[in-house]
Amino acid sequence: MANARIQVPTEIKRGQVFEVRLLIRHPMETGLRHDEVGKTIPQNVIHLLTCRYNGHEVFRAELFPGISANPYLSFFTTATESGELEISWADDTGQSEVERTAITVLP
Amino acid sequence: MGYISISRRQALGALVATLLVPVVGKEKAEAEVPERLQTLIREAIGETRPTVGKVKLTLPPLAESGNSVPLKLQVESPMTGDDYVKSIHVFSEKNPRPVIARFHLGPQSGKAEINTRIRLAGTQHVVALAVMNNNSAWLGSAEVVVTTAACIDE
Numbered sequence: 001m002a003n004a005r006i007q008v009p010t011e012i013k014r015g016q017v018f019e020v021r022l023l024i025r026h027p028m029e030t031g032l033r034h035d036e037v038g039k040t041i042p043q044n045v046i047h048l049l050t051c052r053y054n055g056h057e058v059f060r061a062e063l064f065p066g067i068s069a070n071p072y073l074s075f076f077t078t079a080t081e082s083g084e085l086e087i088s089w090a091d092d093t094g095q096s097e098v099e100r101t102a103i104t105v106l107p
Numbered sequence: 108m109g110y111i112s113i114s115r116r117q118a119l120g121a122l123v124a125t126l127l128v129p130v131v132g133k134e135k136a137e138a139e140v141p142e143r144l145q146t147l148i149r150e151a152i153g154e155t156r157p158t159v160g161k162v163k164l165t166l167p168p169l170a171e172s173g174n175s176v177p178l179k180l181q182v183e184s185p186m187t188g189d190d191y192v193k194s195i196h197v198f199s200e201k202n203p204r205p206v207i208a209r210f211h212l213g214p215q216s217g218k219a220e221i222n223t224r225i226r227l228a229g230t231q232h233v234v235a236l237a238v239m240n241n242n243s244a245w246l247g248s249a250e251v252v253v254t255t256a257a258c259i260d261e
Contacts, residue, residue, distance in 0.1 A: 030204075032203060058213070059211070066197075067208055068174060074222040077216055078215050
């Protein structure tokens with residue numbers, strides 16, 4: 001399961017606004033390209049991505065073919081309690097994946 | 108000598124005047140939203156009229172490849188429970204699919220800033236629309252010169 005990498009600061013203070021950086025391995029196929037026999041390669045992009053922090057949704061993104069292959073995303077959220085950040089996404093083939101990372105909040 | 112400096116001043120004045128007219132005209136045109144995007148904005152926020160401001164897009168002025176152009180979105184907002192950015196929509200002026208992304212935030216975001224990488228089919232404006240919790244809408248745009256476009260068949 002090395003299809004994605006989440007990066008968060010190692011030490012976060014309670015109430016601190018911190019950056020979540022995310023890199024996913026995915027072709028983000030636009031549906032506009034053709035293969036060598038001229039057949040259209042069907043669109044396959046990650047169309048929905050959700051980030052939950054201890055079960056609460058903190059960020060959601062709807063993505064389209066205008067996002068580059070191997071999408072990179074960074075956004076911010078506020079530290080509340082130690083726990084888990086869970087990022088899940090689904091692509092046009094119906095495949096969905098989840099990646100989690102631990103969050104350590106200093107008092 | 109005196110004669111020369113006066114005529115130079117006059118010549119400069121005339122030159123500045125002719126230069127200023129197109130510059131002012133261009134600025135006005137930039138504030139206006141391309142027609143293709145107006146439909147998308149209407150789909151996103153209904154009849155609300157967006158105001159230009161509060162949204163800052165940072166893109167390289169020149170991108171060698173349109174396949175991966177770094178984009179930074181920043182919206183001015185305190186991000187508190189009663190004043191926060193609800194969503195940010197990113198539109199392209201010329202891509203075959205004009206909607207690039209929609210991001211949904213909340214007061215817990217703390218800061219309305221998002222970074223990503225986008226595909227661009229040629230030199231164009233990229234427009235971002237931010238919708239606040241009180242449903243007011245704000246627009247920002249940036250222009251990128253793209254030397255090799257993405258989305259072109261290989």
